[in-house]
Amino acid sequence: xxxxxxxxxxxxxxxxxxxxxxxxxxxxxxxxxxxxxxxxxxxxxxxxxxxxxxxxxxxxxxxxxxxxxxxxxxxxxxxxxxxxxxxxxxxxxxxxxxxxxxxxxxxxxxxxxxxxxxxxxxxxxxxxxxxxxxxxxxxxxxxxxxxxxxxxxxxxxxxxxxxxxxxxxxxxxxxxxxxxxxxxxxxxxxxxxxxxxxxxxxxxxxxxxxxxxxxxxxxxxxxxxxxxxxxxxxxxxxxxxxxxxxxxxxxxxxxxxxxxxxxxxxxxxxxxxxxxxxxxxxxxxxxxxxxxxxxxxxxxxxxxxxxxxxxxxxxxxxxxxxxxxxx
Numbered sequence: 454x455x456x457x458x459x460x461x462x463x464x465x466x467x468x469x470x471x472x473x474x475x476x477x478x479x480x481x482x483x484x485x486x487x488x489x490x491x492x493x494x495x496x497x498x499x500x501x502x503x504x505x506x507x508x509x510x511x512x513x514x515x516x517x518x519x520x521x522x523x524x525x526x527x528x529x530x531x532x533x534x535x536x537x538x539x540x541x542x543x544x545x546x547x548x549x550x551x552x553x554x555x556x557x558x559x560x561x562x563x564x565x566x567x568x569x570x571x572x573x574x575x576x577x578x579x580x581x582x583x584x585x586x587x588x589x590x591x592x593x594x595x596x597x598x599x600x601x602x603x604x605x606x607x608x609x610x611x612x613x614x615x616x617x618x619x620x621x622x623x624x625x626x627x628x629x630x631x632x633x634x635x636x637x638x639x640x641x642x643x644x645x646x647x648x649x650x651x652x653x654x655x656x657x658x659x660x661x662x663x664x665x666x667x668x669x670x671x672x673x674x675x676x677x678x679x680x681x682x683x684x685x686x687x688x689x690x691x692x693x694x695x696x697x698x699x700x701x702x703x704x705x706x707x708x709x710x711x712x713x714x715x716x717x718x719x720x721x722x723x724x725x726x727x728x729x730x731x732x733x734x735x736x737x738x739x740x741x742x743x744x745x746x747x748x749x750x751x752x753x754x755x756x757x758x759x760x761x762x763x764x765x766x767x768x769x770x771x772x773x774x775x776x777x778x779x780x
Contacts, residue, residue, distance in 0.1 A: 456516065469519055470482060481497060482494045485499070510532070518540045520543065521546040524581060526569065530572065533592035551566050569586070571591055602665065605641055606643065608643070628689065631709045634673065637671075638666075638671045650664075
């Protein structure tokens with residue numbers, strides 16, 4: 454297979470590129486040149502947001518293109534139109550955020566969606582992703598595969614959620630752990646996302662797929678206990694009632710990465726029906742493996758993870774921790 458990877462140097466794009474290389478595929482990585490792509494790829498450079506930025510892709514044919522773009526839908530529109538006659542299939546890594554809020558627990562791919570336009574400048578994350586989905590389908594029809602990921606964890610993470618918990622438990626001492634312990638999470642290991650995506654594309658699948666683990670595959674308890682264990686067992690997890698968290702004013706998701714209390718927002722984020730993806734071969738590794746491999750990678754970097762410039766670094770301050778612990 455000949456793969457054209459739009460991006461391919463960080464997190465999701467890098468995991469997909471490495472999975473393709475492991476398969477022995479011929480991989481071309483189109484990127485801006487800010488980070489080195491994995492060895493074994495052919496690199497071409499361009500900036501999709503600049504006039505003439507796609508010039509390096511004016512020629513060439515590929516079996517498959519994978520696009521992880523998260524900005525203005527016009528970038529996906531222009532790329533898809535340019536490649537429609539020279540690429541077999543277009544895979545767009547989208548998001549479950551395209552579902553209109555609030556998405557009820559158990560919602561499948563056919564649920565209500567936000568509005569989006571392929572001709573729009575950047576509006577907001579959900580609308581940008583939806584507009585990009587439409588752009589891919591407009592150009593490729595049923596040859597477009599829409600991978601609607603939820604929370605993505607694993608090595609190469611450049612958003613900072615799991616790295617924050619790992620670094621915090623590695624420091625040891627009492628750690629406020631947002632409860633309840635058995636609160637279910639839905640996430641996908643970036644390597645499982647990559648493997649399923651390339652399998653699905655090779656099999657000729659199209660249309661939207663929710664791509665996260667089944668509900669209950671992991672809990673906030675199993676995630677944080679895995680973090681505490683793999684970092685040496687020096688952290689004391691102190692389970693904290695959601696009412697206390699609200700009282701102190703610590704924000705879910707951002708200041709307590711990956712956590713949100715039970716209710717409407719939790720159902721929206723962690724209640725997806727993934728029957729379709731499971732039937733199409735999705736396999737999710739244990740949360741302990743995701744955590745251990747991410748910690749091993751993070752240690753290789755001196756425990757300083759890359760951080761996307763368009764995302765604020767997550768996590769609590771020492772003052773917020775002390776307030777939650779009653780110190």
